[in-house]
Amino acid sequence: MNERTLKMARLAxxxxxxxxxxxxxxxxxxxxxxxxxxxxxIIGLATLIIFGFRDAFYVTVGRIFVGxxxxxxxxxxxxFLALSGGxxxxxxxxxxxxxxxxxxxEIGISVIGAVAHNMAQLxxxxxxxxxxxxxxxxxxxxxxxxxxxxxxxGMATHYLVLSLRKxxxxxxxxxxxxxxx
Amino acid sequence: MRAFFFTxxxxxxxxxxxxxxxxxxxxxxxxxxxxxxxxxxxxxxxSRVSGIEIMSGSQTVGRFSLESNRILDVRGILGNTQIRIKxxxxxxxSSPCSNKYCIHMGHIGESGGILVCVPNEIIVYSVKxxxxxxxxxxx
Numbered sequence: 001m002n003e004r005t006l007k008m009a010r011l012a013x014x015x016x017x018x019x020x021x022x023x024x025x026x027x028x029x030x031x032x033x034x035x036x037x038x039x040x041x042i043i044g045l046a047t048l049i050i051f052g053f054r055d056a057f058y059v060t061v062g063r064i065f066v067g068x069x070x071x072x073x074x075x076x077x078x079x080f081l082a083l084s085g086g087x088x089x090x091x092x093x094x095x096x097x098x099x100x101x102x103x104x105x106e107i108g109i110s111v112i113g114a115v116a117h118n119m120a121q122l123x124x125x126x127x128x129x130x131x132x133x134x135x136x137x138x139x140x141x142x143x144x145x146x147x148x149x150x151x152x153x154g155m156a157t158h159y160l161v162l163s164l165r166k167x168x169x170x171x172x173x174x175x176x177x178x179x180x181x
Numbered sequence: 182m183r184a185f186f187f188t189x190x191x192x193x194x195x196x197x198x199x200x201x202x203x204x205x206x207x208x209x210x211x212x213x214x215x216x217x218x219x220x221x222x223x224x225x226x227x228s229r230v231s232g233i234e235i236m237s238g239s240q241t242v243g244r245f246s247l248e249s250n251r252i253l254d255v256r257g258i259l260g261n262t263q264i265r266i267k268x269x270x271x272x273x274x275s276s277p278c279s280n281k282y283c284i285h286m287g288h289i290g291e292s293g294g295i296l297v298c299v300p301n302e303i304i305v306y307s308v309k310x311x312x313x314x315x316x317x318x319x320x
Contacts, residue, residue: 104203140219147211
């Protein structure tokens with residue numbers, strides 16, 4: 001198989017994984033209303049680290065569109081919330097990814113992405129739905145929960161990237177910190 | 182401490198070792214922003230509520246400052262709803278409606294809010310300071 005086809009197949013697999021996680025997460029009952037772990041972002045971040053920003057952007061946006069189709073929320077406010085959050089977070093994570101891995105690992109990138117995601121969603125919710133300044137009182141809580149979930153997702157991403165690189169025989173990234181175990 | 186938590190799995194023991202300087206900075210910056218916003222937001226919201234506006238049906242009855250204590254009688258479709266402004270808080274004290282939800286809704290204080298009586302078609306909501314510096318009109 002040539003290199004292009006291989007990459008396309010791998011990206012398609014990432015998109016399928018991300019979409020199914022996204023759709024499953026939309027189905028899980030949440031007690032806190034707006035609280036989600038954002039596990040689908042693990043796939044987006046792994047794609048970003050392995051394939052680079054452009055492919056990660058496609059995977060994230062594609063995931064949101066196909067996930068919206070699957071969960072039937074395409075075109076609803078919750079779809080636009082997810083879209084704004086996804087786009088902003090992947091842009092922020094792409095920028096954070098430019099920093100050397102020695103200084104900022106997956107966990108840091110994931111935390112930045114998660115907070116950016118939540119803030120974008122809060123802003124979109126303000127523009128689209130609520131239109132009341134009181135929604136700002138949610139911001140600190142959202143940043144704190146985003147930091148926590150970003151931390152968890154970052155750890156998961158780290159192990160996913162390790163195992164994917166091994167599986168796909170891509171070799172370890174130079175300057176990677178955690179090959180000791 | 183760490184050995185206490187992660188004695189069973191050596192794989193997980195390396196989780197803390199994954200953190201590099203940038204991660205720790207990012208996490209602490211986020212927590213700092215959250216704590217900062219936590220104290221800043223109420224102040225920001227508080228400083229902008231200047232008074233209340235009352236609507237009866239589709240008509241605006243008027244705008245009232247929260248600073249002077251008074252009781253307002255507002256005519257709705259069922260009868261008069263009494264709105265009390267006291268110590269910077271506005272609340273509904275009596276209403277001709279049957280469920281009295283509007284009375285149980287509490288008060289509008291410095292952080293703003295809304296009180297609604299659906300049967301009597303009365304809405305009381307907070308208004309913000311306007312651009313020109315006029316905050317409220319007393320009648």
